[in-house]
Every structure is written in C-alpha cells, then in structure tokens.
Amino acid sequence: MRALLLVLALIAAPVHAVTLKWAAQNDVLTLDPHSQNHATTHAVLQYTYEGLVRYTKDYKIEPSLAVKWEEVSPTQWRFNLRKGVKFHDGAPFTADDVVFSFGRIKQPQGTNQIYVSGIKEVKKIDDYTVELLLDGPSPILLRNIVDFRIMSKSWSEKNRSQNIQDYKAKEETYASRNTNGTGPYLIKGWEPDKRIVFALNKDWWGKLDGNVTDVVYTPIKSDATRVSALLSGDVDLVTDLPTQDVERLRKDANLRVLDGHEVRTIFIGLDQYNDELKYSNVKGKNPMKDLRVRRALNMAVDREAIKKVTMRGLSIPAGIMVAPGVHGYSKDIDLVPKVDPAGAKKLLAEAGYPDGFEFTLDCPNNRYVNDEKICQALVSMWARAGVRVRLNAMPFANFIPKILNLDTSAYMLGWGVQTFDALYSLQSLVRTKTSGADGSFNQGRISDAKLDQQIDALKITTDTKVRDAMLREALITTRDQAYYVPLHHQLRPWAMKKGVSIPHSPDDRPQARFATVK
C-alpha cells in the first residue's frame, strides 16, 4: 500500500525540467521593457514583464495584472489590480508600480510611448485600484496597453533605473541588463548575440497552458546555420525560416512546419517633403510629390513575381498598408495595382520625365525576409519603366539611424501591427509627423490635411460602425494617393521538432506558456 502511494505521488508530481530551445535571426536590443519598440525585444521581454491586460491565444483581450476594468466615463477607466502578485525579487505588485511605469514609459528617450498614447494620467485610487484618465474616448485603449509593461518602482529606484536608458547614446543601465518582472519566466542570463536563458517563475500567479519550464533563446544570424541547427536538433523551434528552405523542411519527417501569416506589411517609403529630392539626378524639384510618379512606381512593381520567385509563395501581394488579421483590413480594398511598365512610362512622361529619372533606394539587408533580394528585384522592375535606381543596402543597425534622421529619398520598411488595429499603422506612417506618436515613422513626411483629420477622429470614435467606415476610407485614400509603395504582407511559417506544439502567432511572438514539449 505504501509503495503504491509512493508510486502515485511520483506520478502526480511531474516537476522535471522541460526546455524549449527557440532560435530566430535577431537578438534583443535591450532588456529594458520601455526602451525600444522592436519586435524581437518585445517577444522576449513579455515572458518576464507583464501588462495590465494580455492577449489570449486567439488575440482577444483578457485580464493579466488587472483583474477587471470598467469605463466610469468615456475618458475615465478604472482598473482593479490583481492581489498577491509578486515581482521576481519578492516585492509585492501595487498601484504605485503602475503609476511609476506610466511615468517611465512616457520618457522621450524610449520609443514605446505609442502604447500609452491618448492616456493623460494614471491615478492611484488605492493600493489595488488605478484610474486611467484619457484625452478623449479611446476605442482601442485595451489593445494599446498590452505592451505597456509594468516594472517595480522600488527595484528601479534601488538600482537607479528610474530613467529609460538613452539607447541612441549607447547608454546602459541596470534595467537594460537585468530584469525584474511579474511574468511566468525569469531571465537568468543574457549573453548578447549568443543566448538568453529563462527559468520558470515558481511564484507566478497564473497557470501554464503547457509544460515548458525553461526556455533558451538563441539568435542565429546566418540563414543556413539556423536551419542546420534545427535539422541537427540543437534547437526545437525556428520562427523565421529562409523562404528557399521551407519546402525542404516540410518534407523532413522529424519536423513540423506550422503555417501562418504575420501582421506585417513590407513597403517602400518615398520622400514627399523636400523640395529637391536629395539622392537623385532631378534638380530643383521633387518628383515624388507628383501623384503620377508615385502611381508609376506602384504600377511598375510585379508583386506576383516577387511572391512567386523571391518569396517562394510566402507572401500576400499588398495594395494597402495593413495586413490581413488587422482590424480594418478587407480583401476587397487590398487591390494590387496592375503590372504595367509601359503605362508607368507613359505616366512618367506625362509628369515631365520622358526619360525617367534616378534615385537611391535605402534598403536593410538583415531585417525582413529577403529584404535585399526584394530591393534588387525592384531595381530591375523600375528599370523597365525607365527609372534608374541605385541600391544602397546595409545592415539594419546602420539603416535605422539614417532613416530616423530623414536622410533618405526612398527606403524599405516593414510595419507590424501590435494592436491589431489599422489606426496604429495610419497614425505612425501616414499622420503628419510630430515629435510624439503621431507620424512616428512617417519618414517620407507625407502630410495630407484630410487624412490627418480622419486619423485624429479615429482615435476618439467609439461607434464601431462609424469607425470601421472611417478606417476603410483612410486606407483607400492612402492607397489611391499612392503615398507608399506597399509590396506584400509577410507569411511566416515556423518549423519545429515533431514533439513540440505551440500556437502560431501573427505578431511573431511564440508564447512559451502555451507550448508543450514531449
């Protein structure tokens, strides 16, 4: 009898370690959750730092550090915080931490202000209640604050990390190298460009939906090496596959390829602000200001060929600036311009460039799937319309400061939509540039008074029907004015060992808490 009990006890307590080894191309930029709005950094830090609300598997909002909320008035939301939650250092989580984190994420040296945009103030009511006071009614408040992550006030103060690091000045702080969150996993160590090791937070308030107790994230830059690591069994999961290897991995009996799309649109931005295009042979004027030129550039691009050849089928040719899965997307408005180099030539001639013109395209070469190859293909497609493009491809680390300093005439960028609402893209990419969240990545400095008005109205319109119609109109206007050259929406298959099961996520953030490893 006693022996039987012992056996039962052993069966009932499966506390052995299960490790998920995950590899992707990029390393995180920092461990400070308020510093950089960068997909991989968020993907890794959400294991450790939590927000007031979070996404479910199918991207609905559910309680996280807040257990419930109510709209006291359209501009006043009250959140009841979860009791008994502890940070990894043991300190209790209270309203003070929320107020502190709000003040911190708003600091101008970070790039995550967009997740609290529209929030005027966070007011502590008592230790477990806060109120968010808004500038105006917000239809997407809950989706916006998913990535507003809570840090411990006492820990930050003790370690002199009340301020976000100045990333552009290469500043390091305690918080950019160490973490202290409330999440399911704690970071045991980060060796830049080598690995990040996570262990289970045994005191976590929530319940795992899988069995993973340890996670090792390995950034592997080289495509071939990353695939080899998966084939040899060194890693369990690869979330960015080289497109040319996907078919082969599908045929591998030891692997499983999980298909899914990503809510990211790849596009070319054009300088529509300067009176003379900086990197061009056109002097005294800016051809990109002319709608006919922008339309010609759009018409010359054979998006189907890029899909078929460069992406090996792993893209959806794009006509609008948001991807399927984003609220506001609709197939009937995502119309790809007809490929027509001759028509493009004619339009250019009408615009006063019968012999075409020249400009330089800045392109990252290690950020998006096949980024440089797509740029090369564009060069030859535009050449057929008579536009001679000089390709200036460089690593993302050199590319991003150049683009942020507006030192560009044309550039490739990809925009993922973390809030799953098209306003995020319109506000960042199309709204006239300001120093804040509005136009934060409108690097071509598009300025359309009518669109600005619509976008500002979108921020505060809560009637879903009215708002959806407005989103649609703004996306159509952006498309018809050819403010950008959208190329495609990325598809992102993941490959994993047979024994691994994890839901595919369109924001490219594998959730270890949902994963099972056999």
Add this chain to the structure above:
Amino acid sequence: MFLKTVWQHDLAWSFRRSPVTVVAAILTVVCVGAALAAPWLAPQDPFNMAALNLNDAFTPPAWDERGVGRYPLGTDNQGRDILSTIMHGARISLGVGLASVFLSLVFGVSLGLLAGYFGGRLDAVIMRIADVQLSFPAILIALLVDGVARVALPAERHDDIAIPVLVLSIGFAGWVQYARTVRGSTMVEREKEYVQAARVIGRRPLAILLLHVLPNVTGPVLVIATIHIATAIITEATLSFLGVGVPATRPSLGTLIRIGNEFLYSGEWWITVFPGLALVILVLSVNLLGDWLRDALNPKLR
C-alpha cells in the same frame, strides 16, 4: 623570322615540353578572352537591370528538363544568366586582380629598391613595417583598408568607388613580398662593379636604381607577380563572398558564389557551383603558369 626566334627561345622550348603548362595557358587564354569579350560574346547583359526578368529566376541549366536554351548554365535568384554573369564577373575579378597586383608591384618594388640600395635606417624602418604587416594575414589587412575607406567615404558613393577601394585594399595587402625580394636582389646588385662604376661617374641614385638595378631584379618579381595574380583574384573573391567587395548589382565571381551559397539547401546548386568552378579553373591555370615560369627562369633547375 621573329616567330622563329620566339619558337627557338629557351622559354618556348620548356613551354612546349610541359603539357600541363600548355593546357593551363590555353585555359588562361580562354578565361581571359571570355572575360575581355564578355560585352560582345555574353548572351545577356547582366548589369542592364531593365533586361532582367524576375520570372526567369532559378532556371536550371539547359540540360535539365526544366532548363531553357536561352540560359545554358541556368539563372540566379534575380533572373541573371549564369554564363553571362560569370563572363562579366570574371572581367571584374581579373581586372581587380591585375590592377591590385600592379599596385602592389609598384609599391613593393619601389620600397624594396630604396631599402636595398640605401640600407641603414631607411632599410630598417621599411623592413620592420614589412615584418609587422607579414604577421597579419593579407585578407585581414584588405578588410581593414576596406573598412576604413568605407567609413571615411560618403555612403552614397560606395557603389562608384567600391572597385577602386577593393583594388587599393588588396594592392596594399600584397606589397611586402615584392619589397623583400627586390631588397635582397638589390643588396647583391649594389655591390657589383657596374653599379659602383655608375656611382663613380656621378650618376644620380634615382637613375642608378631605375636604369641599372631595376632591370636586373625584375626576373623574380615577374614570377611573384604571376602567382600573386591568382592570390589577388582569390582575395577579391573572398572579400566579395564576405559581402564587402563589389556591389550586389555588379557581381564578381565571389559575389556569385555568396549568392548561390544561400540556395544550396534548396537544391539550386548551379548558382554557386558554376562560378566556383570558373574561379577554380582561372586561379589554377594562372597558378600553373606562374609555377612553370618560376621553374623556367631558375637557372639551377635547367
């Protein structure tokens, strides 16, 4: 008459006697000829962006069932004809190789002559610099020069200056061998009567160096230069393989191999294998010619 003289010359005789050398020479001539005549012979101009069609990309070689006759060796990932790209790429590789060897030669021979003739402190300084440089691999020095040039020069002009920068960096990395060889020979020649006589009648050092010493030290230099061409082509290919060489829109052999390398797993082997093969044939035949020249010019081996 002239042909007959050439035919009966020592070198020609030793050339005829070595079948390997004859094959190497023929291959070299074919490679160089194909490279020089690329603009007229190549089926496609791979640098004319408007002529490329992305829909033709990844076409296998003509003998494959999916291949087409238009692209005898297949196409790369942008729809460039591999054969044409190899011919144009070899042009760049050879051009960069020859130009950088010439640069090393001029630089190395001048320094070697100065060091060997004047000796003393000048000799010590030049040779210590040479020793220091010898302790770094040539590719590292080329990377260094290339990196510095890239930072120093404006980014938007990189494409125009990529090839001169490449020539400069490979040329700079290779001067030591010439300087050492020439210095040694010069030290020997310096003591010979004809040099002393020239000095006695009051010729200026520059004239002595260029008119009297230089012609007598060129033999070994030519041998080194021939072998060095092969090394320079390899260095260029390595730099381009690492992605710091010529711009991607004007691929050299090394760039082609790098591009093709990404597609080895997915089965498009021809993108990397044919340029690789071309590089091997070119380098091997130039090397064999250099070896033969070294043996033929060495009186001890005759």
